[in-house]
Amino acid sequence: MNTSDRILFLLKTRGPKTAQQLAGMVELTSMGARRHLEAAEEKGLVAFEDVAEKVGRPSRRWLLTDAGHARFPDRHADLTVALIDQVKALFGDEAMDRLIVSREAASEAFYRDTVGTAGALPERVAALAQARDVEGYMAEVETQPDGSLLLVENHCPICAAARVCQNFCRSELEVFRRVLGPGCSVERTEHQLSGARRCAYRIVPV
Template structure:
């Protein structure tokens, strides 16, 4: 049970970002005392850290977040193998070879995604399918509606190593989303993990 609670805490901090012990306890439906005990253990292991934020009144609020080591607890699709293959491909075939590989992957994904969204009747339906597909691929995706459209939030990058080595993968995924969702919507990446943000976020808005 203890290991399961630790895993749930790591997942909660990964998917929702920095939180207080009380917020985590509410989300996980356990006591704040139990959460604090587990956070202290994770802190000793170097997986989480905290910051005491001063409010306008009262005591500072302690906010917990994952460390770099904590983020590395999540899978990255065999990073070392991927990096080795990409470096080898670049050495043998150059930038043109990498571009062809990215284009091939994009086309495969486009075919699969377009088939999956074919039965969706409207934009919310297509977005639900897209978020589901991205979740299956390990991106910890969630969809949030707001007053002007939607946010597709990806709390984990399951191809982070490949994208770090070649940011053409990120450009390809943005183009893929635009193709799958159709010309009647705009898609803009507003947060980017490789640019230093905690997650990748795509703002999706219907054209007026």
């Protein structure tokens, strides 16, 4: 991965950053990072916003544009949306619901195979994150100060489908709850379809 792609990846997985912050992450000078950002801006991949600070000048934070997000895999978004529309038109919403239930069962079986051999909750969540990462969700786990776990998905490869049929999102949340078992609660705390830059699930032992 070249430096420009690394910068785009960091903006995707870590959210808006200043040129100085990015420079430290990719081992460049601030000026070098700005050159890469300005080149990406010319291509329409990034934009910036000036954020007021309590003291001093505003800080310039760089973020991905829609075109920048589109650089990451989306599992053939246009075709997926067209197929969903056709299923609804030809067979009705009930048929779409049956398809989602079928997908849900297949996903649950895959995750159970992956998570099944893991032991304690942190290991099970890590195994689930690894399975989601393989599917293109750029998933990772963050341990929170209160001991809870945050399953973070920095990318949604089915976002286009979920926008036209939000039962996909409901289905995934229910699958996570069943796969991780009754020993924990799982709640979605961030949601891309609600305007967040990522999806995140808070997992707490009970």
